[in-house]
Amino acid sequence: MTTLPLSPDELLTTTRSVRKRLDLDRPVPLELVRECLQLALQAPSGSNRQNWHFVVVTDAEQRATIGEYYLRSYTDYSAARPSAADEYPDDGRRAATQVRVIDSATYLAERMGQVPVLVIACIDAGTADLPASNQAGLWGSLLPAAWNYMLAARARGLGTAWTTLHLAYERQIAELLGIPDTVHQGVLLPTAYYTGETFKPAHRQPLHEIVHINGW
Numbered sequence: 499m500t501t502l503p504l505s506p507d508e509l510l511t512t513t514r515s516v517r518k519r520l521d522l523d524r525p526v527p528l529e530l531v532r533e534c535l536q537l538a539l540q541a542p543s544g545s546n547r548q549n550w551h552f553v554v555v556t557d558a559e560q561r562a563t564i565g566e567y568y569l570r571s572y573t574d575y576s577a578a579r580p581s582a583a584d585e586y587p588d589d590g591r592r593a594a595t596q597v598r599v600i601d602s603a604t605y606l607a608e609r610m611g612q613v614p615v616l617v618i619a620c621i622d623a624g625t626a627d628l629p630a631s632n633q634a635g636l637w638g639s640l641l642p643a644a645w646n647y648m649l650a651a652r653a654r655g656l657g658t659a660w661t662t663l664h665l666a667y668e669r670q671i672a673e674l675l676g677i678p679d680t681v682h683q684g685v686l687l688p689t690a691y692y693t694g695e696t697f698k699p700a701h702r703q704p705l706h707e708i709v710h711i712n713g714w
């Protein structure tokens with residue numbers, strides 16, 4: 499598969515969370531997903547362990563079940579948080595963005611089970627309980643690979659979104675998919691062709707507020 503003519507900077511600044519623009523009706527070839535996962539494996543991992551796993555779900559019934567768990571978790575999450583506009587009362591621009599994010603997240607939550615491919619990135623920690631220390635070492639060995647997958651997908655005309663709300667039902671989803679006890683889920687990546695032409699860079703909080711040169 500050829501990739502879109504994107505410069506590295508364009509790829510990095512336009513790999514957005516795609517929700518409303520996921521094409522739910524267009525099938526995604528499994529080979530294309532494999533190609534993106536092959537690129538995911540170029541990510542770093544602690545001691546080069548590569549103890550990541552990617553569960554690719556295309557079965558309609560399994561997707562529907564995961565979608566139900568996701569929506570249940572999303573509904574609880576939404577009920578427990580302030581309204582989008584109230585979250586940033588002193589920053590109108592950020593509040594407006596948040597309203598759009600919530601609107602888009604709600605759209606996806608109501609349709610997660612219809613997204614043609616759901617990829618769950620997991621890590622085999624070798625133990626059923628997550629280690630109390632060095633969480634960064636554990637998750638740092640999975641999450642860069644998941645982001646690589648998203649970048650590779652974007653370069654091939656596929657949209658993805660980083661989602662974690664399914665984790666409220668991690669055990670149930672593990673049972674559904676036969677994921678072993680020692681394997682922990684890190685992120686659920688709905689994957690579909692996207693509609694429309696391209697994506698824009700997002701507004702972010704200013705760099706000077708979060709960069710600390712030679713000390714905090």
Ligand SMILES: Cc1cc2nc3c(=O)[nH]c(=O)nc-3n(C[C@H](O)[C@H](O)[C@H](O)COP(=O)(O)O)c2cc1C
Nearest residue numbers: 513514515516599603606659660661662663664700
């Ligand atoms: C750790 C993490 C968890 C996230 N969980 C969810 C989620 O469960 N559902 C969702 O719709 N988006 C989720 N997001 C996506 C964020 O809302 C999104 O990255 C953010 O609004 C910035 O938008 P952008 O990715 O388009 O730049 C998550 C992102 C991260 C990094």
